[in-house]
Amino acid sequence: MSQLRAIAGIAIALTLLHHGQALAQAKPAASKKIYCWNEGGKKVCGDALPASAANSARTEISTKSGMTTGRVDRALTDDERTAAEIAAAAARKQAEAIAAQERRDLAMVDSYTTENDLRRAYGERISLLDETIKSSKMGIGGLRLSLLSELRQAGDQELAGAPVTKRLTDSIRGQHAELLRQRQILSAQEEDRAALKRELLDSVRRYREMKGEAKDTAAPQPAAEAAQS
Structure with missing residues (x-):
């Protein structure tokens, strides 16, 4: 019995070995x-x-x-890799800005029923800026008059042969610095107003485009209704 088992084991091993060789031959070389x-x-x-x-x-x-x-x-070299990363970041930023603008455009169309409503909203913002600019100009005018008055006082003291007082000198310097600062503020306000006007024109253009797209994508009328209209 043990001899038969041994013979059977050898036969199984030979069968497995033959099967493995066949698989190895069938497997394609890399x-x-x-x-x-x-x-x-x-x-x-x-x-x-x-x-x-x-x-x-x-x-x-x-x-x-x-x-x-x-x-x-x-x-890539280190410099090229850095340049590529900067370009990719700029592209992502631009894509995000475009997506944000598209969201604002959709909100704009939803918020304003007509173009006049849109213009009216911008008109209110421009009017507020105009009032601010007007106040700034009046303040600058007052500072200029005050500075001229003190400069005349200083000139009169010098003509009289008296030294210009420290108080007057400090006041002249302070008012001159404040006048320059107020002029810078006014310049920034005028730039803001010009930018708002440009924004208005751009918004009106995009509003018309969005409204036009909405009309173009509207569902077509049935043939019967179209014939009646």
């Missing part, structure tokens, strides 16, 4: 590649890629078909 890259201005090809060419641009060719199976760009 496709080999030829690598081609530039080295010192010359094209170099080989069946193995050396470490010196690991970062170089290369073409991969199948030895079986002779066809190009892939192309690998060279590795």
